[in-house]
Amino acid sequence: MKTPGDSGFAFPDWAYKPESSPGSRQIQLWHFILELLRKEEYHDVIAWQGDYGEFVIKDPDEVARLWGARKCKPQMNYDKLSRALRYYYNKRILHKTKGKRFTYKFNFNKLVLVNYPFIDMGSAGSGVPQSAPPVPSGAGTHFRFPSTPSDVLSPNEDLRSPGVFSAVARRMARGSVSDCSDGTSVNSEIEEGGGGAGEERGGERGGGGGGSHSGGGFRSILHPRLSHDSLFRMYGAPPNASHPPPRAPPGAHRVHPDPLSPFPVSPLPGPGGAGLLAPPLSPALSMTPSSHLPYTPSPTLSPMLGSHFSFNPEDMKRYLQAHTQSFKLQPPPLGRKQRDGRPGSSSSGSLSSTSGLGSSMSFGSDLSSAGGSGLVSNSSSSGSLNSAGLPKIKVEPISDIESEEEVEVTDISDEEGDEREEFELFSARHRRERQLNGSSAPPPADDDLDEDVFKAPAPPPPGLLPFFGAEPSPAAPGPPPLKSEPVEPGDGPPAGAPPASPGGTKCIPLKLRFKRRWSEDQRMEASSEESDDKKVRAEERQQQAAERSRHGEGQENGEGQSPPPTPDCPPPPAHRRVSADLHRATAQLSLENKDC
């Protein structure tokens, strides 16, 4: 039987998320609930009721029994089942309708976002939610649930996999329906109801696939990991878009509503009228789109969306607002209790949830400024907009820099981890370093070890900044000489060059001797004079370098940098003279140590 007649819009078809998780090979409770809700034969057991997404369990024991049958848990009872339902509270998939016995309510926002993170709300098609529970906004809303794979899939994808995934999906649907060997399971019952589903599939695909009914109001992309087809099998075809479920006055609904409108549809005008996600979806939810979160489209998301759909900023904004609020990850790992502290989750809650996003974003921004790019996986929405607590952020030294401005870093929560702190620290340093380099000013005299690490290296090309310099520079100790000329291995006596050990394994003796002599010379000839003219020193070094290279000595470094032992040794005053001496000495030593 065709679904509309059957269960009508019991629930958005897309809501079924078969592979939501490892364990999802088994149907999830909320899927199951939806199934029941969808089947008219179960309407005296469980049925939509009241507000959009709200349903009442009329016969808890029976529902439990059915659930137990489905899951092969004969011991199942309502107590346990309700515990499972409560489990959804935290996930915000479901919440309890207070004051109403056995009455719960789906959070479609959550469901949408979890399952279809990239719904394009942009096209303000005129649809109304189809195959969905009571829609509050009736004609007012421009959003409609995708009811068929074609609705949900991008055209490409749709074309891509028809055969394959339909088979798979069928299997999955079936599997989810019955993995219990004791044939008594409801499966069969439900299958029966769904028996029509088989048919409706065809119809669904045909009609929906053609997009004929929708007027093209809705387009979305599925997460790659989802098996598209399977998403829609379980639930009936959507009611014809042209037949939006009639609104019924609250309370006027009946248990077995007219096939085409099992749910009372409340008259809420879709706020914003054009393609607003949340309100139409779940006005009853505490989290409404019209909420407070200021938001700036994420750099990571925008491009993606942009490439696939027409997304208008407003829609994006809305979407992301909702997204932010309903992210699984959003509650920081430890925050759950805290969050619970704020019942209703609406107002204050958003802050913390925002912070998660905010943090990741700000992080990204920092990164980009540092020459890297922050990758925030949004798979999770699954998690990757990761979840759970602090979003795990992968930092890759990619030069592909996202524009910083896209990231508004206004909302940085303090829960950010040390990582962030460190990073900021680093960024700050780096910035400063760049400034310093730019002005050729001497490096700051920070004692901070880290500082050394970062400042030591020559100014890296922007893209390389963050990491290449990590090598600890023993050279740092000395009075920072002209830090940064890119040290070319063989020649100069570059100040920054690592002095000590490494360079010289081969010629240490030479160097040492040279140093000593150099020092002596200095002391003897110019000990009294002082000067910190670094430029001169540089010149001197250059000269030396030149000299040495001329001699073929090439033996790097070593001396150029002020001898470690005398880091505080003031630069030679009578530079020229000393220089000459040095040259001489160098030559001499070179000869002496040719074999070195």
Added chain:
DNA sequence: TGCGGAAGGC
């Protein structure tokens, strides 16, 4: 009747 912690299974 409903909530949520805790432990454990898959």
Added chain:
DNA sequence: GCCTTCCGCA
């Protein structure tokens, strides 16, 4: 991750 089971509490 998603329950299932048990339990104490309100």
